[in-house]
Amino acid sequence: MLDFNSLSLSDDKTLCELADLFRVLGDSTRIRILCALCESERGVSDIAELLSMTQSAISHQLRVLKQARLVRVTRKGRASIYALDDDHVRTIFEQGFRHVRHILPSEGENGLA
Amino acid sequence: MLDFNSLSLSDDKTLCELADLFRVLGDSTRIRILCALCESERGVSDIAELLSMTQSAISHQLRVLKQARLVRVTRKGRASIYALDDDHVRTIFEQGFRHVRHILPSEGENGLA
DNA sequence: GTGATATATGAATACGTGATCATATATTCA
DNA sequence: TGAATATATGATCACGTATTCATATATCAC
Known part of the structure; x- marks a missing residue:
């Protein structure tokens, strides 16, 4: 558990970085x-084909994701292979899903998924 | 751990809800x-005084946070008291901070906070 | 009821941004 | 070298949205 007292309003820089991360997501x-x-x-x-979007749109968005350290790139021939930067992203996703799906309707851990 | 195979691209509705949650954050x-x-x-x-912002701006944003089920309200006299909707939000924050602060530079759980 | 206080809300505006189009860069192969 | 393929990027436009201002609603004290 992190210490949320350290999240005091004085630490505006960190809070902005946090907002930036979520904005990208x-x-x-x-x-x-x-x-x-x-x-x-x-x-x-x-990816473009998977999402039925143009290569340009995907490339632009991948740039945003890369700047946010959410994905990393490796060149393989003339292809740029993108991957999640770390498993971290999965964990953030997981918490987000828990909220969206209301696994915890109000409080308590008894999942009624 | 959630099953991330269930996050396949077919489940667009859930993915949009997830994006909506992060957009609010x-x-x-x-x-x-x-x-x-x-x-x-x-x-x-x-809150307005704490953040040095107008009451109106805060009220507008609290409305957004309430719609996203991130905060809840209770009336006390002529005041509306806002609180986190559940501890869930803290967990989402925590993961966000871990990313921002690079507590896990690449992989592994050995916190070098 | 009136006045004071606390919050909510609608309209307007300024700003950021996601997608598109055209084009540039990079890599492979002949 | 030149053609083909894969990706990146700059400019533009349309759209969403955060804040402000003015005002409405709600609650308390009298």
């Missing part, structure tokens, strides 16, 4: 990209 | 409000 295209990468690493055009 | 004002509420429940004008 707050777009359905980027979420779908990350989901695609949860399964396995992929090239740009593969 | 992706604003520094709302993050600061939630942080203020991490400490204790508070009235609107208290």
